[in-house]
Each structure stands twice: as structure tokens, then as C-alpha cells.
Amino acid sequence: MSTGVTISSISDYAILGCGSVGYAVAEELVEQGKDVRIVDRDESRVESLRDQDLDARQADIREPKAADLVADRDVVLILASDVESNKRAVEHIRAVSDNQFVVARASDPVSGDELSELGADIVINPSSVIAESALRALESGELEYNAGKLAEIVEETSTRLAIITQDSPDPDSIASAAALQAIADHLEIESDIIYLGDVGHQENRAFVNLLGIDLVQWDEIEDHSIYDTVALVDHATSTEMELPVDIVIDHNETETEFEPEFVDIRPNMSSTSTIMTKYIQEFDMNVSEEVATALLYGIRAETLDFKRDTTPADLTAAAYLYPFANHDTLEQVESPSMSPETLDVLAEAITNRDVQGSHLVSNAGFVRDREALTQAASHLLNLEGVTTTAVFGIADETIFLAGRSKDIRINIGKVLDDAYGDIGETAGHSTQASAEIPLGIFTGIEISEDTRDTLLDLTEEAVKRTLFDAMGVEGSSEGSNGS
Numbered sequence: 001m002s003t004g005v006t007i008s009s010i011s012d013y014a015i016l017g018c019g020s021v022g023y024a025v026a027e028e029l030v031e032q033g034k035d036v037r038i039v040d041r042d043e044s045r046v047e048s049l050r051d052q053d054l055d056a057r058q059a060d061i062r063e064p065k066a067a068d069l070v071a072d073r074d075v076v077l078i079l080a081s082d083v084e085s086n087k088r089a090v091e092h093i094r095a096v097s098d099n100q101f102v103v104a105r106a107s108d109p110v111s112g113d114e115l116s117e118l119g120a121d122i123v124i125n126p127s128s129v130i131a132e133s134a135l136r137a138l139e140s141g142e143l144e145y146n147a148g149k150l151a152e153i154v155e156e157t158s159t160r161l162a163i164i165t166q167d168s169p170d171p172d173s174i175a176s177a178a179a180l181q182a183i184a185d186h187l188e189i190e191s192d193i194i195y196l197g198d199v200g201h202q203e204n205r206a207f208v209n210l211l212g213i214d215l216v217q218w219d220e221i222e223d224h225s226i227y228d229t230v231a232l233v234d235h236a237t238s239t240e241m242e243l244p245v246d247i248v249i250d251h252n253e254t255e256t257e258f259e260p261e262f263v264d265i266r267p268n269m270s271s272t273s274t275i276m277t278k279y280i281q282e283f284d285m286n287v288s289e290e291v292a293t294a295l296l297y298g299i300r301a302e303t304l305d306f307k308r309d310t311t312p313a314d315l316t317a318a319a320y321l322y323p324f325a326n327h328d329t330l331e332q333v334e335s336p337s338m339s340p341e342t343l344d345v346l347a348e349a350i351t352n353r354d355v356q357g358s359h360l361v362s363n364a365g366f367v368r369d370r371e372a373l374t375q376a377a378s379h380l381l382n383l384e385g386v387t388t389t390a391v392f393g394i395a396d397e398t399i400f401l402a403g404r405s406k407d408i409r410i411n412i413g414k415v416l417d418d419a420y421g422d423i424g425e426t427a428g429h430s431t432q433a434s435a436e437i438p439l440g441i442f443t444g445i446e447i448s449e450d451t452r453d454t455l456l457d458l459t460e461e462a463v464k465r466t467l468f469d470a471m472g473v474e475g476s477s478e479g480s481n482g483s
Contacts, residue, residue, distance in 0.1 A: 012034075012035045012037075012072065012073045012074045012075070013029055013034050013035065013036045013037070013073060013074070013075050013076075013077065014036070014037045014038075014039065014069075014070035014073035014075070014076045014077065015036060015037070015038045015039070015076075015077045015079060016039045016040075016061040016066055016070065016076065016077070016078045016079065016080065016086075016089050017039075017040060017061055017078060017079050017080025017081070017082075017085065017086070017089075017105075018038045018039075018040040018045060018049065018056070018079070019079070019080065019081055021079050021081075021105065021126060022038070022040075022077070022079040022080070025077060025079065026038055026054065030054070035055075036054065036055065037055045037056075037057065037069070037070060037073060038054060038055065038056040038057070039056075039057050039058075039059050039061060039066050039069050039070060040056065040058065040059075040061075041058065041059065041060040041061065042058075043058055046058045057069050060085075061078065061080060061085055061086075061088070061089040062084075062085050062088040062089065063088075063092070064092045064095070066089060066092065067089070067092035067093045067095070067096050068096070070093070070100075071096055071097065071100075073100065074100065074101060075100065075101045075102075075103070076093055076100050076101070076102050076103070077103045077104075078090060078093075078102065078103065078104040078105060078120075079103075079105045080105065081105075083105070083106060083107045083111045083115075086104050086105055086106075086115065087111075087114060087115060087118055089104075090102060090104055090115055090118040090119050090120050091118055091119075093119070094118065094119035098119075101121050101122075102119060102120045102121050102122075103120065103121065103122045103123075103124065104120035104122075104123055104124075105123075105124055105125075105126065106123050106124065106125045107125065107127075108125065108127075109125075112125060143278055143279075143282050144282060146262075146264055146279075147279055147282040147283060149262055150183075150247070150262055150264075150279070151183075151187055151283075153229065153246060153247060153261055153262050154183070154184055154187050154189050154229065154247075155187050155189060156229070159190070159226055159227070159228055160189075160190050160191060160192060160226050160227050160228070160229075161184050161189055161190070161191035161192075161227065161229045161230075161231060162191070162192060162194055162224075162227035162229070162230045162231065162243065163177045163180050163181055163184075163191055163192065163193045163194065163231050163233060164177075164194050164195070164196075164218075164230060164231065164232050164233070165177050165193065165194070165195045165215075165233060165234065165235075166195075166234050166235035167195070167196045167197040167235075168195075168196075168197035168198055168199065168371075169195050169197075169199065169204070169215075169234075170204060170234075170301065170302075171204060171207055171294075171297050171298045171301040171302075172234050172271045172272050172273050172298040172299075172301060172302045173233060173234035173235065173272065173298075174193075174199075174204070174207065174208060174213060174215070174294065174298070175273045175276070175291075175294035175295045175297060175298030176233040176234050176249065176272040176273050176275070176276045176295075176298065177193040177233045177234075178193065178211075178213050178290070178291050178294045178295075179273070179276035179277070179279070179280055179291055179294070179295055180231060180233055180249070180276060180279075181193055182280070182285065182287070182288065182291045183279060183280070183283055183285070186283055186285050192214075192216050192227075193213065193214065193215050193216065194215070194216050194217075194218050194221070195215050195216070195217060195218065196217075196218045198217075199215065204371075206332065206333050207294070207297065207333045210329050210332055210333055211290045211293060211294050211329065211333075212290060213290070213294065224242070224243060227243060229246050229247070230243045230244065230245050230246050230247070231245075231246065231247035231248070231249070232245055232247065232248045232249070232250070232260075233249050233250070233272060233276075234249075234250055234251070234272040235250060235252075235254070236248045236250050236252075236254040236265070237254060244258065245258045245260045246260050246261050246262060247260055247261070247262045247263075248260045248262070248263045248264070248265065249264045249265075249272060249275060249276070250264075250265045250272055251265070251266055251267060251269045251270065251271055251272045251274070251275060251302075252265070252267065253265055253267050268311060268313070269311055269313045269314060270299075270302055270303050270308070270309045270310055270311055270314050271298055271299045271301075271302035271303065271314060272298070272302075273294075273295045273296075273298030273299045273302065273317070274299055274311075274313050274314045274317040276295060277295050277299075277317035277320060277321060278313075278317065280295075281320065287321070287324050288324075289324060289325065289326050290326075292321045292324035292325045293321075293324075293325040293326045293329050293330060295317070295321050296318055296321040296322065296325045296330065297330055297333060297334075299314055299317060299318050299321075300318070300330075304431060306318075308429065308430070308431055309429070309430075339369070339372075341367075341368055341369045341372055342369065342372040342375050342376070344372075345364045345367055345369070345372035345373065345375075345376050345391075345393065346372070346375065346376045346379055348362075348363075348364045348365050349362040349363075349364045349373075349376040349377075349380060349391045350362075350380070352364070352365075352460075353380065354464055355385075355386065356468055356471075356473040357473060358385055358386055358387040358388060358407065359386075359387070359388045359389075359468065359471050359473055360380055360383065360386045360388065360389045360390070361389075361390045361391075361392075361463070361464050361467050361468065362376070362380065362389070362390070362391045362392075363391075363392060363393070363456070363459070363460040363463070363464075364376060364391055364392065364393040365393060365394070365456060366393065366394050366395065366456070367393035367394065367395050367400070368395065370393065370395050370400040373391045373392065373393050373400055373401070373402040374402040374404075374432075374434070376391045376402070377389045377390065377391040377402040377403060377404045378404055380404075381404045381405075381406060387405060387406050387407035387410075388403070388404070388405040388406075388407050388410055388412060388415075388471065389403065389404045389405070390402070390403040390404075390412075390416075390467050391403075392459075392463050394439060394455070394456065394459065397438070397439050397440070398436055398437065398438060398439055399424075399435075399436070399437040399438075399439055399459060399463065400434070400435075400436055401416065401420075401434060401435040401436075401437070401463070402432075402433075402434050403415065403416055403428065403432065403433045403434070403435075404431065404432050405430070405431055405432075406431065410430075410471065411429075411430040412428065412429075412430065412431060412432065412433045413426070413427070413428035413429050413430060413432075413433040414430075415433070415467075415470045415471055416428065416433045416434070416435045416470070417433075418470045419435070419466045419467055419469070419470035420435045420437050420466070423437055423438070424436050424437035424438065439455065439459065
């Protein structure tokens, strides 16, 4: 409803029904210097309000007279505990004017809908407000407790803290590790950010290089015993580590084979960077430009620039980080130069693309940089009419596959899991996913230089057929190349 009221210029308020809720609101508005008129049917209550120098009038809010008494007010708050009285008050006010901004108190969703239909601009339910406030207080209390426990564990480290990212870490994992390292530094504890696998994706390499994040490869560490406290960020498993794990912080629920002393897993947040931002705030630290930029990019990357599974916590964390981040650096990270290897993979994927309706599957052949597959899958998603892509290639006797989708009817993570979950490893979300399948499962042929072309042909046919079946595409294309 258009009220014609400019909220920023409001100075005249009315409160109909001045019980405990109405009085609390009136007190706050008067404290802010607002002109408040109160209407209540209880004569003794009205007299008491007048004794406090408040503008109080006696009238039954169920009667038209109450609406007349507040006809000159910009905003009318109808806050009686009796919802039926509030309904009558809304009716009478709307009979007089459509220009007043009306806030009405409900008792449940049904009465809330009824008040809205009668003309209330905003409906509030005190029970819901109290519940939300209690949950916020609980979350704040839990965070304070967790921060204290985390500090206690980290400060007990006598030498170094090992902060382990997920294998071949993505921006969310790297940023979360950088934040935990900043917290360790705040607590005057030395730490290293350690990764397994490699930092392959060009955006991830640009991310690390531009922000000057110092990562250490697990295999390059000569003596792992220098770490007496170990933290896993953005994952809860690590296959190659032999150290006991003390800390796990993640936004995905995962079963672990160990029992860490500190666990903070919050599936109600879309990124571990969001969780770490909350800790940065709780420790009341001066967040550096590098860490703020890393965390903001981690949140944006994990939520696809706030287009996927974004929660209010992600938004408030991003809002906190925004003024501290370097946005020129963010732009550079998001638009890295393309390596010759990636260009070759993309060219091969374009040439070999097979399109069925809006679904595209392509074979990039033998690849050296498997992260180039994810970039090819993303680029091919920009083709006209294409909503889902899957690009695969062969490396290290393994088929690596990257999938992307912007089709709300398709969960690409589930598609890959349905297709290859029983024979390989899959991971991902509704919009992006990956799979790794042992090559021999498809071919049964021993790999050698002489069999490379045969392997490629057999793999291409098997992978395409399985993928299109999982996508619900019937039949197979013949020499499509996108045509």
C-alpha cells in the first residue's frame, strides 16, 4: 500500500492501546524526541500517563472516535493485546484515511494476514519478535563462549599452530585459514597455513598471490611434529595427515574419524568465511585489508555473488568487511589472465562440445591442469541456449569432470553423484560440482602410449552416455558439435 509518508521526516506518532508493549514503544519514541499521542480506554491508565507529561486521550480503540483522535498523526501504532480490537481500529483508521502509516499487533499468522487485508502496512507478532531476539541473544552467547574456548586452545599451543585447508583449496578455505592465522597472531601464537594437493585454478592462484597469503605445501614440511595444535578450516577430513586434530571449523556437516576438542560447524551459514568473520568481530580485532578482502571474496565465491543459498549472516558479514576490503584487488582476482593451458583446454572443449537441448557435455582430452576444466565449464555456460555444462578430461589415470548449471530445475551436484557416486568421488552444489572416476572402470584397458587414443574414444562415449542419462536426456547426439 502506498501511504504517501516519508519515513525519514516522520515526527507525529499515535499509539492505540497502551499496555506494556505500547508503553515501552511510547517511552522510546519520546526519548527520540518524537511527538507521541496515546489513546487508551482505561481511565486510570490515561491519568497516569498524563501525570508523566504524556499526551494521553481516553477512548475505546474499537470505536470511530479513536481514529478521529489520531487523524493528524503520520504513523499509527495499534498495539493492544486484544487482536479483535486492533482489527476494528485498523478498519476505522482506513475509513478516514489511506495516507497514514499503520503498524498493527497480531497474535498469530492468521490474525496477521487479517490485519494486512484490513489495511495495516506492517504487522508485528510479539511472540515472533521475542523468539527472534532470544535466538540472536543465544547466537551471540554461543559465539562469545566459542571464541573464549578457541582462544584457550590456541594459546595453549607451545610452538606452532597448523591451519590445514581443504585439499586443492578454494577461496573460502584459503580466506578462512587466513582469518584463523590473523586470530592466532592476535593471540601472539605462530602459525602456518598448510594445504594438500595444489592451488590449481587461476582465480585461486591470483587470489593467493595478490593478497600475499603465505601457503605451505604439506609435503614440503620436513618435520610435522613442530605443530602441537592442528586446525581444519572449511573441511573436517584430511586423508594424508597423521597429526591429531584439535580444531574443526566448517559450514558443511561432515562425519569425522577423529574427536577434536573444538568443533564449530554451522550449516545455517553459506561459507566458512562468514563464520570466521564473526570470530574476527568477537575478538574485537583490527581486521587487515588483506584478510578483509580475502574473507569478502570467500563469501562471494561460495554464494556465487550472493545468488546461491545466501543467508542473512552472510550478508551482515559481507557488510562488515566491505569498507575494509581492497576492491581493486577483488576485481583483479575475479578477472585473472588465462594461461595457455586453459586456453588449449577451452578450445578443445568448444570443438568437442555435444549439445542436447540446453545441456552441453564436452571432452577436453588429456589435460595437465585439471583446474582448467572448471574454467572451461564456466565459459561454455555462456553459450546461447545452454543452461548446464559438463567438461571432462583425463589426467593421472583418472577422469576429472567439472559441471556447472544455471537451470533451477537441475542440481548438478546430484546429477554427478547419481552418475558416478558409486564408482568415483563427487562433490559440489546445485550450481557447480566435480567428479573423479578411475579410468579403468570405464575401459578395462591397461594404460599405455599406444592405447591413449582408444582410451579417449571409449571414455568419451561412456561418460557422455552416463551424463546425458543422469540429466534426463534421452538418446544421444550424432556429430552435434553444438549445431
